[in-house]
Amino acid sequence: MTERNYFLDFNYLSGNERAFGLVKLYQAGRLFCSPSTIIGTHLHGDCFELTIVTDGEGAVVTNDQRLSVRKGDIYFSFPGDFHDVVTSKVNPLKYDFFAFNTDDPELKADLAEVMSTLSLGTRIFRDDRIASLVSQAIAELSAEDEYSERVLSCIFLQTVYYIVRDLKRHAVAARADDVSSDEQLCYRVMNYIDTHVYSMTGLSELGSVFSYNYSYLSTTFHSTTGRTLNDYYRSRKLEVARLLLQEGKLSSSQIAEKLNFSSLYAFSKSFKSKFGSSPQAYKRAHREQSQRRKPE
Structure with missing residues (x-):
């Protein structure tokens, strides 16, 4: 600031x-x-x-x-x-x-x-x-x-x-009358993922949360939003990880555990695929950039 x-x-x-x-x-x-x-x-x-x-x-x-x-x-x-x-x-x-x-x-x-x-x-x-x-x-x-x-x-x-x-x-x-039931459902699913990104252990739990067959949820989400549920969930977790790395308070392994990645390797691979660098390299580059911005 x-x-x-x-x-x-x-x-x-x-x-x-x-x-x-x-x-x-x-x-x-x-x-x-x-x-x-x-x-x-x-x-x-x-x-x-x-x-x-x-x-x-x-x-x-x-x-x-x-x-x-x-x-x-x-x-x-x-x-x-x-x-x-x-x-x-x-x-x-x-x-x-x-x-x-x-x-x-x-x-x-x-x-x-x-x-x-x-x-x-x-x-x-x-x-x-x-x-x-x-x-x-x-x-x-x-x-x-x-x-x-x-x-x-x-x-x-x-x-x-x-x-x-x-x-x-x-x-x-x-609540708009012209919003379809599928659109409302997809919004509720996205909102649930956004607000439970730390506690979710997998997408399969969405079925019990919303009382729908997971296959139906997955198909409806893709046809309505143009994205797969897995892509949305993965993207949200990685965006959260990016900001946690910027904060600099947690290690890569702690972030991987906090966001329920299966392993540090899986987290690092996914992060590099999305952002083009490993979590460690991203954190280091952000820290160096922040230090250069500080007034002398």
Whole structure:
């Protein structure tokens, strides 16, 4: 990220998330972009995130799909998303952000339902109450006292309930009548793969998840999208691997295990086939390129 005018970040990522009642906080903060601010594509781990535009305009890019946003818009990101925020140079973005998850079974089920029904094109919504609550949370995090944990627990739980209620309604209202049942099924399959890329052990589990014969799913996916299920699944795993290598926190063998490749050799072979270099060489080249970009 470069040349931001104002940046406030309460960061509890990398396994350090804070529990506030039923809600786990991963990150919250505020960013005022300059015309030259670059956020950069990053991988969402095991958390959801709100991007709440408080001023300006720009775009949110998720899994290579770009959607314009402006003041008042709220964008909802899923676990496993490839995510970027791009600011307008003329009217730079100002936005708050809130990344969270939960271990509560009922809330997890509600959020899973939202993920299964909401398409990329319908993830933008508006709710001044949510914008106000997240702004209050940021202020509370900036000056914590003996009451803050209870106050924040209430704020975060209310925020998540508003998100679930808004997006359930939004998904129903936005569902297009001209989308075929096969297209809806393929979207649900792609969304499942995107959001379960770490936990899936193979494509065969899709049959039980969607209550269809796997052969039928495979044929329908290919005839509707022009791609095979295996190609889509493999491509998503390798894109995730690429970003994990860019982060530089995990070794190639750890990434291969995390993404359920059969072996380090199988991972390296697939990665080189897609990106033209081995994982180790890619990681080294990215690190050297990043070091050259650092100001002296």
